[in-house]
Amino acid sequence: MQAAGPLLNGNFEQAPNRSQMNGSRVTGKYAIPHWKATGFVEYIECGAKQDHMVLVVPEGRHAVRLGTDSSIEHQLSVTRGKYYSVTFSAARTCAQSEKLSVSIVPGDASGGELPVQTVYTSSGWDSYAWAFKARQGVVSLVIHHGDDQVDDPACGPIVDAVAIRTLNPPHATHQNMLINGDFEEGPYMTPGSPWGVLVPPMDEDATSPLPGWAIMSYSKVVKYIDAAHFRVPHGSRAVELVAGVEVALVQEVATVPGRSYRLQFSVGDAGNRCAASPMSVQVATAYGGKRVSYESRGTGGFVRDKLDFKAEGNSTRVVFYSTGYHTTSDSSGTLCGPVVDDVSLVSVSHPHARRLLR
Structure with a gap:
């Protein structure tokens, strides 16, 4: 596993075989190269229309859309005991509630649900980070849309630009008792992406994409931001508090x-x-x-x-x-x-x- 960068076909530009598709729907479980698809998964091209809405693709020309109770899965080769952060982009496509969760199999926890209801950018989609500690050398990353309170089974978020980064948490010292007080250690940011990465709330026992x-x-x-696209007081990374009193x-x-x-x-x-x-x-x-x-x-x-x-x-x-x-x-x-x-x-x-x- 590389120290940092996109997963193999993490941007979904390698297309499924058309013989394993029905329109935009992926019918073959392993049709998308390097991914396993379960449930109502669609392969979306930039500019495709849903009713009167043009679907947004965060990066490149293609992405996937997860319908009701569907998921995509990618096998990872990792180092047991190391910490990793996964970054990906997501965009809502329906008015109904959409619940997106991320997990690692096998893992100690069922994973975390990402709050995709609030859109933080004017583009209509955001990049999210999620982290885990590797319990084995080979694990599977699962991104799942589990909302069953929808009228249309195709309704669900678009997912794109999936990447990973090994986290190397710094240690506390006499000069600074806080870990990662300068926020230099954190999730992967796609080069050239001007929107930052959202770090969602987590359970107390969860691994943080922002170590410490x-x-x-x-x-x-x-929002985790970088000096290449934002003004940062010190170093190359910082945190922007974008949600008022509702987050600490x-x-x-x-x-x-x-x-x-x-x-x-x-x-x-x-x-x-x-x-x-x-x-x-x-x-x-x-x-x-x-x-x-x-x-x-x-x-x-x-x-x-x-x-x-x-x-x-x-x-x-x-x-x-x-x-x-x-x-x-x-x-x-x-x-x-x-x-x-x-x-x-x-x-x-x-x-x-x-x-x-x-």
């Missing part, structure tokens, strides 16, 4: 009761016309919090701030969330929000930390 960080929400996401970025870290700590971070905008006066992020621990405001013109920039607190327990949960809801100023309805980056936590009594804080 959990996304806490009922149905909303955060969280990390739990071991602390010593009675010891003082300093949390430092950057808050800004992604340079994507997300203008707001002000744009605010709530930063919190169990022992204190503050609201950090940033006057955004939507052209990039950030402020640096800090939160000092004294721990009272053996662990401290660090939380970031946007206090408001924002859309870009181009009237497209694209959801946006404040950017969080370059987060560090140090004990102010540690000699390494004292040097850093001077």
